[in-house]
Amino acid sequence: MPPIIASFPTARPRRLRASAALRNLTREHELSVNDLIWPVFVRDGEGIEEPVPSMPGVVRRSVDKVVEAAVEAHALGIPAICLFPYTDSALKTEDCAEAWNPDNLCNRAIRGIKAAVPDLAVMTDVALDPYNINGHDGFVIDGEIRNDETVAALVKMTVAQAEAGADIIGPSDMMDGRIGAMRSALETNGFQNVTILSYSAKYASGFYGPFRDAVGASGALTGDKKTYQMDPGNVDEAMRMIARDLQEGADMVMVKPGLPYLDICNRVKRDFAVPTFAYQVSGEYAMIQAAALNGWIDGEKVMLESLMAFRRAGCDGVLTYFAPQVARLLNG
Known part of the structure; x- marks a missing residue:
């Protein structure tokens, strides 16, 4: 039913903006x-x-400093922290075995955080690129990013993170069939309550550059990720990916990047009515920060406005590097 609006001056919409x-x-x-x-x-x-x-404004932290950051996040009321490793180049290999090492950076950080602030939810990233000498999210064999072999490795990574105490598993790899394999492994290994927040619609985007610097993957990457990440021109494909991941056992879904894909966020929420998240990625963050530091925009206002856009589009939550700054503002 279309909205009923009286004619002027009976209707003065500005009345509701007056104070x-x-x-x-x-x-x-x-x-x-x-x-x-x-x-x-x-x-x-x-x-x-x-x-x-x-x-x-973003830093790489040693495990002890990550634990301190987690304590800060909990004090601010932030419900979850997500870990991404900057792996020593000496540990990056063709077989990516460091990814499921129980004592790798992320797994040590998970245990440290859960010991310090057990009520804070810890989310992890599941993809091989931080551990892959080729910089890809999956195994590279004869120049091809191999799907099924990668899924088997991601399952081992998932179980290792769950054993360390992760609350939310975040598969960002975009391999086919990985959600079903992860869910099955979690069930089999007694981790029925571990949640999967799947990067279901992750696009082959130009907005990821600063992130790859942050995790040390830029120099390692050979070629591009277009054979497994989505084409930016596709919408219906994103809906198919969401449906598939939900059928395979995802509890929540993610759209990545964020602001350039608000139409996708909105349609996901409307079509599926499931917990829907977006990632305000490194390039989005860097652009706002750079413009603010140059005095071209009011950084605080634009930061808050950008995050409101996600809520308006239907997102239930946002991964954002602005989280502690926003929390302080909202907490007054």
């Missing part, structure tokens, strides 16, 4: 600390906070 109280009462969407997941980069060493040059 902060009225604007607050009639606001259609809200941004809350509960909507935030904070992506954090973990590296080796101790007592280290190393700036990422292409992401102003």
Whole structure:
């Protein structure tokens, strides 16, 4: 039914914008600390906070500093933190075995966080690129990124993360069939309550560059990821990927990148009515920060406005590097 609007001057829409109280009462969407997941980069060493040059304000942290960040996140009311490793190049191999090492960076960080703040949800990344000498999310054999062999490795990675105490598994690899294989392995190994937040619609995007710097994958990558990440021109394919992952056992779904794909977020929420998330990726963050640092925009206002766009599009939450800054603002 179309909205009924009286003619002017009976209707004056500006009446509802006349004061902060009225604007607050009639606001259609809200941004809350509960909507935030904070992506954090973990590296080796101790007592280290190393700036990422292409992401102003973001650092790589040693495990002890990641635990401190997790304590801060919990104090701010942020419900979840997501870990991404900056793996020593000496540990990057063709077989990617470090990915499921129980004592790799992420698994040590998970255990440290759960010991310090057990109520904070810990999300992980499941993909081979941080451990792959070729920089790809899957095994490269004779120049081809191999699907089924990769899925078998991702399952081992998933179980190792669950054993370490991960609450949310985040498969970002875009291999076919991996959600079903992961769900089956989690069930078989007694991790029935571990949640899968699948990167179901992950596009082959130009917005990932600073992230690859942050995890040390830029120099390692050979070729591109277009044979497994999605074409930016496709919408219906994203819906098929969402449907497939839900059928295979995903509890929540992700669209990545975020702001350039709000139409996808909106359609996912409308068509499937499932918990829907987006990742405000490194390139989006870097653009806002760079413009703010140059005085071209009001960084705080644009940061909040960009996150409200996700909520307006239907997202239940957002992975964003702005999480602690936003939480402080929202907490007053």
